[in-house]
Amino acid sequence: MSIANVLARLVFAAAALAALASGAAAKEWKTIRIGSEGAYPPFNLIDSNRQLQGFEIDLAKAICAEEKVSCEFVAQDWEGLIPALLAGKYDAIFASMSITDERRKVIAFTDKYYTSPSLFVTARENASLQPTPEAMSGKTIGAQTGTVSARYLQEVYAPAGAEVKLYVTQDEANLDLASGRLDAILGDKFVMLNWLEKSADGGCCQVVGPDFSDPKYFGDGIGAGLRKGDADLKALLDNGLKAVRASGEYDRINAKYFPFSIY
Amino acid sequence: MNGEAILSVAGALGFDAPLLARYGPLLLQGLKTTLELVAISVPTGFLLALVLAYARLEGGPAARGPAAAFMGFFRGTPALCQLFLIYYGAGQFHAALQSAGLWWLFRDAFWCAALAFTLNTAAYQAEIIRGAVANLPAGQREAADALGYGTPGAWRRVLLPQALLVALRPLGNELILMIKTSSVASVVTVVDVMGATKRAFSGSLDFEVYLWAALVYLALVEIVRRVWNALERRMTRHLRTA
Amino acid sequence: MTELLAPLAFGPSGWGDELIAGAWLTLRLALATLPIGLAIGLGVALMRHGDSRILRPLGELYGAVFRGLPELLTIFIVYFGAPRLATHLLAFAEAALGLPPSGTQVQIDGFMAGVLALALVLGAFSSEVFLGAIRSVPESQREAADALGMSRAQAFRLVILPQVMRLAFPGLANNWMTLLKDTSLVSVIALPELMRQANLAALATRQPFLFYLAACLLYLAMSVASERLRLRIEPAASPRGAEPAR
Incomplete structure (x- = not known):
């Protein structure tokens, strides 16, 4: 306990000092x-x-x-x-x-x-899927970790019963959608469209539902x-x-x- | 102790209490997943290791070669590589696995990780058991032969009970290594302690969460080490001279 | 068959040269870590062997922490934490000494962070090996050196250390094999070593099985080569080989 405590305090105190220090010197x-x-x-x-x-x-x-x-x-x-x-x-x-x-x-x-808004992409067989939190209950949905899409899934879809899987890169999520591990992906519209239209395995899948851009989750x-x-x-x-x-x-x-x- | 009391103690120790309140439950969930991964792969790996060690020492060329190759591969390559190979490799062959009725297993990241870790730890445990059996005094086997046990009987009644006592300490070390190794499951979306920490970090962007994860792993390893030591003392007490 | 293996080709169309470059970086990482990690390990073993009331528990704590932490976590903490900690410490030191703040940001690149993290881990594990070896050098050796009029430092360097190295060799060889495999974890901080290159190739070509298998086999080749080398060196280095059989 005490090591983390000391470390955390040390880092905090030093960070305050460093912030003071860096504020003083404006650089060109x-x-x-x-x-x-x-x-x-x-x-x-x-x-x-x-x-x-x-x-x-x-x-x-x-x-x-x-x-x-x-x-x-x-x-x-x-x-x-x-x-x-x-x-x-x-x-x-x-x-x-x-x-x-x-x-x-x-x-x-x-x-x-x-x-750029976000949107849902699913396998072509699941094209009838409506991407509402209720309809996605029990489904596995992927997103890139630390993105606005990931946060939206965790805060809106996970509580409604969806399983949310987060990937280090968008491409790994795409790979798992193509192989059928994921039922859907929520991702950046232009990035997803680029994958669907231009990649070898993008043909597996298609967009479902509307664009998502609620500033509360998707920012400004x-x-x-x-x-x-x-x-x-x-x-x-x-x-x-x-x-x-x-x-x-x-x-x-x-x-x-x-x-x-x-x- | 209730949750609030824990938080106030944590706050007094210099931890960020609101952060802990927000991500503590996620981290506990992750701890459960880490324990499940280890609790599945280490015992299953042990059973597989017995078969491998037996094949390695007693099998004909047809059994010895594959057992040695399996152990060489899984001991000679990183667990991360093995996990990627199984997880994304299986994804590539999902159609074939589906028609073989195995896709339910490979579809799930948790089971892919459990499978990879089981094979990995089986190889290491098999090497430990093989070494322990091979180093028993030759007289033990001769005695078992004289009693007409046959090879499987000799293993079960004479060789294994002694070898496993000798192997207790290295097997305990392997258990601890497996707890640490299990953290690589986080790279294939499993939310274990490490995965929960990465989620907490991407949500809070506060470096402190990595220090919590460090404390969780250190506590876990220390508890397992002490329990295992106590177990070892208990099981070997007849070997000690007073 | 050749069609299947085409993505592994060398040159611009295939990923073979990238994988080999990755394997070379993996080896360089491990080789750069080795001397630093062993130096830490020997130092920590001496701290733990001595009777200082401060150094001994510090050595024990170091060993327990870096043997207990998952290597993946150590790498994350070092990569993201070390530059910040160093920068803050520098600012802190400047403030304490009354110097004008330079605002210097301490830089630690991926390779250095990887070497540092792996060396901390290797230091912890090799200190176990060194400690075991130091303890198994008989006390009479030290007494004999004393009788020859050697100082403590001379006795350690000339009499104890050579025996420690021989006794520790098999354990250190195991540490090396573990280190070689642990380098794969450095891929998470985007250093283009073997695992990382396999990752990029797998995603770019959509042939994960082929590339992860190729990467695993390259690691296996390095492990097997290390094992061969160990068997060659060991007779000369091991205690049995060095002393005539009694």
């Missing part, structure tokens, strides 16, 4: 290190040359160019994105992270840079995650985002990936 941003997952096509993925690509990687590059700062990209597992940000492994997260109150307690966000759009102390970085990125929105650069990147606006 010349290079921004950006963390992303690289497993969430078409928003972020790793290409065959092991480079990060995708909608939000292009967007981040455009913002950096606009603000005349250089950008470095770091791939990091989804579950580790926030801890690694807090540990200083990079300065901003561009990884389709929804702006939620829970996360706001720990990190700051830029303004939203796109909006997707933004870049930042450390709370870096107010100057938030100002810089918000400013850059406004500029690429105004210049039409955002629309150009949007059109490269989607035939409609996702802002």
Whole structure:
């Protein structure tokens, strides 16, 4: 007991000190290190040359160019994105992270840079399934761990009797839906559509039911995650985002990936 | 002690009491799953280990080779790899498993993990038992032969009772290793202590939950170690000189 | 058959070279961990063997904690906790010394975190082995060194340690085999070692059975090679080989 106690207190006390310390020194941003997952096509993925690509990687590059700062990209597992940000492994997260109150307690966000609802996907044989909490009672539903979809399932569908399975990556959940381990997946609309239409095993499955976007669970759009102390970085990125929105650069990147606006 | 009293004590010790109130039940649920995984795989693995050790020492070439290959594979590769192979490998062959009537077993992550851990621990326990039997004095087997027991009878009545006493300590160590190994089940969606901790962390983003998990595992391992030591003392008391 | 194995091919179309690169990183991880873990293990064994009222319980506590924690949890805690703890400690030290805060963020990359976590675990398990070996060197050896006028440190280095290493060898060889397998757990912090590469390949090609089997067989090959090497070295290193049979 006492070790964890001492450790927790030590970390807490030191964290307060460090927060004071970092607040004092405002630094000038010349290079921004950006963390992303690289497993969430078409928003972020790793290409065959092991480079990060995708909608939000292009967007981040455009913002950096606009603000005349250089950008470095770091791939990091989804579950580790926030801890690694807090540990200083990079300065901003561009990884389709929804702006939620829970996360706001720990990190700051830029303004939203796109909006995307969630939806249910099931096997074609189950196309008649209505994705209401009552109808899904007794079913096994999957989602990526730590996402807004995961939280929605845990808070609305699990109490109604569904079994919720959480996966480290979205792709592992997709694999289990295709093999019949899952009855359904709740996931980001554009990511799920991308899988259904473009992958080899996506043909197994189809969308059922409506879009889900209740802000109480699904947040206020997707933004870049930042450390709370870096107010100057938030100002810089918000400013850059406004500029690429105004210049039409955002629309150009949007059109490269989607035939409609996702802002 | 009621829940509130536990929370106030935890709060006084420096833990985040509201966090504990929110995720404590999930963690307890996870503890139950961890215990179930170990309680299924270690005894089942023990039975399989007896068969493997017997095949390894007494079997003809047709039994000895496969037993040795099985033990070599499961002792020479990581449990994580074995679990991935069984879980996602089975997913790839779900149609065939379905028609063989086995999909109900492989569909469920818990049973995949229980199967992987059973095979894993069987290999380690078989090696422990094999070593213990092989190191018994040759006179024991000769005596059993003289009594006309035959090989299975000699194992049951003479060799195994002595070998298992010698093997008690390493088997206890294997039990503890299995408690720790079971945490890899969390990578295939099983909500054991580790899985519950990851859920609590992704919900709260508070690093403290990992320290709780550490305390839960340390307490669990310490309890098992003490119970096993007491058991061992009791079972070997006739061997000690006063 | 060749069609089945095509995804394992080398070059841009197959994942064979990625798997081999992963296996090489696995080996490097284990080799980098070995000296650090053994140094910790020997240090902790000496702490536990000595009669210091502070060092001895500290050594015992260290051993109990890192033998009791699941390796997966140790890796998570080190990877996410260590940089923060180090950063905070640095800030704390700067404040305590009255220095202006530098705001330095201590960086620990995946490889370092993996090595550190695995070394903490190896240290705990090898301290058991070292302690057993130290205890089985007869007291008369120390007395003999004393009679030859050696200092305590000289006696340890020249007389005790060589015997400890020989006695500990079989146990340490087991620790190495465990270490080799434990490196697979580092895949959870996104280090592209063998398990991680197999994971990526399995998801990309939708052939999990093939790639996890290939990964398992590569681990098995490393285990078997280690075992062969051990059998080669052991006669020279083991006590029976070193001393003439009596």
